[in-house]
Amino acid sequence: MTDPSQIQKARDVFFAHKGLPVDQIGHSILRSWIRCADMGLDAQTVPPVSAPTASEIRLLHEKHEALRRISRPELDALYTEAREISGIVILTNAKGEILDAVGDPTFADKAAQVALRPGALWSEDGTGTNAIGTALAERRAVVVNGAEHYFQSHQVLTCAATPIIDPRGAIIGVLDISAPASRENGHTIGLVRMAVEQIEHRLFRGGFDGCQTLRFQTDPNLLGVAREGILVVRNGIIVAANRRGLSLIGRTWDRLDELHVEEVFDIHPGHLASGRLKALDGRDFFAQVDGEETGQALPVGPQQSLEDIELSTIRQALAAHSGNVSAAARHLGIHRSTIYRRIPNA
Known part of the structure; x- marks a missing residue:
């Protein structure tokens, strides 16, 4: 956990307009503080808190029922972890609106006082630096501890969040664990990352019409589970992927719809098949291609909890x-x- 005295020194420098404390605070936190200041947010004030009606929350749940359903196993699995640190697990949509919050009932009551409850919006533009909003802005996993929060009223929290990214590279939500700032929770970001990896993997279950789904890894035992790389190919062009797949081939989301599979692997156009697969850089992979003959998804390994x-x-x-x-x-x-x-x- 970041040294609280270092965070306070960074706040003293930044909010007194004495410069940028680049050596005293994490760069993602500093970038968030700068964004919040540029939006005119006053860290000394209490951010406005809206109270959604039961009807508004019901409509929000209905709109995002698919995301809630596909994320439910991970919320349930992290529930125990959250209770061990007197915290709660939170699922939001792509705007940062809280869809579900489960965990320690005592902390849940306290969290509701700072608007950590269904229907509340936790994007940076309304709630300042916080793990949910900053994960959305940075498109990456973020931990925000105590006084790293922009608003003083949120400094009672320590939070770890990771965005959920769909096969086309769009953020569809955020998974977060929040707890009292007094509790050590440095391990939670790793658990949240693994949970999001499982959710994102589940998004590929239904297959894609008119496409081949390439599942690959250096270890054949990882095929069919969340740690496999996945690329979706249409007419020889990669049109969707998971993060691990892009990481394995050293590409980013902005190459979708233009990157040909033969620019990555040593294959002839139109001859993507299961078995051993060699990358152009010489690395060897084990591959499984779903729907390579019938257009239907082939059975993969059992879904892991x-x-x-x-x-x-x-x-x-x-x-x-x-x-x-x-x-x-x-x-x-x-x-x-x-x-x-x-x-x-x-």
């Missing part, structure tokens, strides 16, 4: 670091206690 993914990921990290729990925890962005809870004999 979040608990299964956590255990598998932790074991891989421990193996990669020769059983060193501290090194594995740093690699995963989680606390050592999380590893010991999952694998008592680690």
Whole structure:
């Protein structure tokens, strides 16, 4: 967790207009503070809080029922983690409107006092620097601790959030764990990332009309589960992907609709098939192509639960670091206690 005294020094410099505390605060937090100041937000005031009616919340839920349904397993799985740190798990839409909040009932009541409740909007333009709004603005996982929040009234919180990105690269929501600022929760961002990875993987389940779905990884045991790379190909052009797929081929979302699959892999146009797949940079992958002959999705490995993914990921990290729990925890962005809870004999 960031040193509170360093955060306060950064606030003293920034809000007194003495300069930019680039060495005292994380760059994503500083960029958010700058955006908030540019929008004219006054950190000394209490941000306005709207109170949506039951009817408005019901309409919000109906509009985003698909996102709520596909995210429910992860909310349920993170519920226990949230309660252990006296916190809550939050799901929002792409605007930052809270759809669901579950967790410790005592903290949930306190959180509602600062508008961490269904229907409330937590985008930066209304609520300043916060994990949900800043994750939306930065398009990446964000942790905001205590006084890193722009508004003083939010400094009672510590939050970790990751945006949920659809196969076309659009943000469709945010998953967040928020807890009292007094609680150590440095491990939660790793858990939230893994949960979002599972949600995003589930978005590819139904297949895509007129397309081939390429699932690939360096380890064949990872095919069919959330840690596989996925590219969706139409007429030889990559039109959708998950984050891991783009990371494996070293590309970004802005290459969708223009990148030909033969620019990445050593294949002849129109000959994408399951089996071994070699990248043009020489790397070898194992691949499975859904719908390569019939246009129907082929069966893939069983969908893993979040608990299964956590255990598998932790074991891989421990193996990669020769059983060193501290090194594995740093690699995963989680606390050592999380590893010991999952694998008592680690």
